[in-house]
Amino acid sequence: MQYTLFDLDSPIFTKLYLFKNSTKLGLIYQTINWSSLVELLPEKKTMVGAPSWLPPQGYFGLMFLKHYTKLSDEKLLERFNTDWAMQLFCGALLPDGELIRDNSFVSSVRSYLGQHVDLESFQSKMVENWKEELPDRHVVLADATCYEVYIRFPTDAKILWECCEWLWDKQIPQFCKDHKLKEPRSKFKEQKKKHLVYSKLRKRTYRKTQARKRASLQLLSKGINEFQAILNQTKAVGLSGKDASVFKTIKQVYQQQNHYFKHPKSKIKHRIVSLHKPHIRPIVRGKENKPVEFGMKVHKIQVGGINLIEHDSYEAFNECKRLKISILKCKNNFGKCTHVSADKIYATNENRRFCTQHEIQTNFVRKGAGKDDKPTKKIKELLNKQRSTSLEGSFGTEKEHYLLHKIKAQNPKTEKVWLFFGIHTANAVKIAKRREKANKDVWQAA
Numbered sequence: 001m002q003y004t005l006f007d008l009d010s011p012i013f014t015k016l017y018l019f020k021n022s023t024k025l026g027l028i029y030q031t032i033n034w035s036s037l038v039e040l041l042p043e044k045k046t047m048v049g050a051p052s053w054l055p056p057q058g059y060f061g062l063m064f065l066k067h068y069t070k071l072s073d074e075k076l077l078e079r080f081n082t083d084w085a086m087q088l089f090c091g092a093l094l095p096d097g098e099l100i101r102d103n104s105f106v107s108s109v110r111s112y113l114g115q116h117v118d119l120e121s122f123q124s125k126m127v128e129n130w131k132e133e134l135p136d137r138h139v140v141l142a143d144a145t146c147y148e149v150y151i152r153f154p155t156d157a158k159i160l161w162e163c164c165e166w167l168w169d170k171q172i173p174q175f176c177k178d179h180k181l182k183e184p185r186s187k188f189k190e191q192k193k194k195h196l197v198y199s200k201l202r203k204r205t206y207r208k209t210q211a212r213k214r215a216s217l218q219l220l221s222k223g224i225n226e227f228q229a230i231l232n233q234t235k236a237v238g239l240s241g242k243d244a245s246v247f248k249t250i251k252q253v254y255q256q257q258n259h260y261f262k263h264p265k266s267k268i269k270h271r272i273v274s275l276h277k278p279h280i281r282p283i284v285r286g287k288e289n290k291p292v293e294f295g296m297k298v299h300k301i302q303v304g305g306i307n308l309i310e311h312d313s314y315e316a317f318n319e320c321k322r323l324k325i326s327i328l329k330c331k332n333n334f335g336k337c338t339h340v341s342a343d344k345i346y347a348t349n350e351n352r353r354f355c356t357q358h359e360i361q362t363n364f365v366r367k368g369a370g371k372d373d374k375p376t377k378k379i380k381e382l383l384n385k386q387r388s389t390s391l392e393g394s395f396g397t398e399k400e401h402y403l404l405h406k407i408k409a410q411n412p413k414t415e416k417v418w419l420f421f422g423i424h425t426a427n428a429v430k431i432a433k434r435r436e437k438a439n440k441d442v443w444q445a446a
Contacts, residue, residue: 142310
């Protein structure tokens with residue numbers, strides 16, 4: 001007699017069987033090695049606090065569900081409370097009548113993973129479970145893309161006015177009220193009306209924009225001095241760490257914008273474009289419809305149809321310098337690399353010498369006189385086609401179907417969690433479809 005984990009008459013057994021054999025979530029669930037992921041979480045040293053709603057596996061499962069369902073945090077929690085398949089995906093089944101009522105629950109899980117999980121190790125664990133079934137593990141496709149962060153389109157006038165509002169409309173009045181101080185005089189209300197008129201203009205001329213920036217800089221300069229004087233007088237009592245960080249950012253914004261206003265042709269390094277996300281940088285991509293993007297630039301490699309993040313940064317970088325590291329990373333994870341397909345920007349003399357030295361066939365255009373022989377030409381055509389269809393196509397798939405079109409997390413750590421889980425959710429779905437197709441072929445052959 002075969003023993004089972006649950007009693008055959010138990011509703012849990014029926015649900016678990018249906019989940020694994022009759023749902024797409026069940027197929028995706030079986031592509032992930034959950035025990036290896038749980039090892040990445042720190043052990044709980046004390047029993048202080050209420051028990052968690054989810055087991056350690058559920059923290060990872062909830063993030064996969066987030067990107068698979070494309071729901072907001074509130075809608076995902078509402079669906080999770082009433083969908084037993086989602087609960088089983090996270091390794092838990094809520095008792096009848098029990099609901100998770102904390103609307104920030106999903107966000108808290110994301111923050112916890114961002115603080116305690118090494119995402120490079122997470123990626124290695126995911127790939128380790130799949131690499132034996134990947135085709136063409138010796139072929140590497142490489143390219144870079146930008147995953148934008150959800151912020152309003154930045155302009156100098158906007159960010160200057162946001163800084164003025166934060167000081168004159170929120171902090172200074174509140175501090176003066178709390179400490180019974182006289183509120184300093186300013187022209188904030190007058191400038192607020194002028195900024196509203198400016199923002200409603202259909203066409204903003206250069207002169208009007210410069211006038212608005214000049215007035216905002218003067219108001220911001222006075223606001224910084226007055227708020228600093230109030231903090232000195234009150235010894236910064238009541239100023240939170242988050243507000244202190246924002247005030248520091250405002251000082252940097254003023255220095256950058258004041259310098260740029262006086263020297264319009266100068267270039268500003270580490271330019272701040274968002275008050276509450278100062279880590280975001282403008283990344284010039286040179287595209288016709290979107291020359292500048294705001295978010296993370298990511299260098300990715302694809303092996304056997306599975307995407308890996310090789311490098312990510314908020315600062316712009318030249319991806320051609322990452323080719324050697326990409327090949328070495330592929331060698332460590334999948335074995336010897338014999339073919340590389342990349343864009344023409346990668347075809348530097350240094351990369352050509354490296355590939356020739358290690359006997360790696362590339363799709364680079366041949367230099368100098370002469371032509372490639374027919375076999376080499378055919379291989380290059382196949383490599384070019386694979387990169388342009390499979391790798392570049394996956395960029396659009398991840399952005400449109402796995403919540404990577406605009407990353408809506410709040411800080412760099414949670415944004416990185418959002419990025420990694422979006423990409424590896426797409427990988428898990430692809431592996432699940434391959435296994436399903438292989439099983440169908442076996443049944444048809446039988």
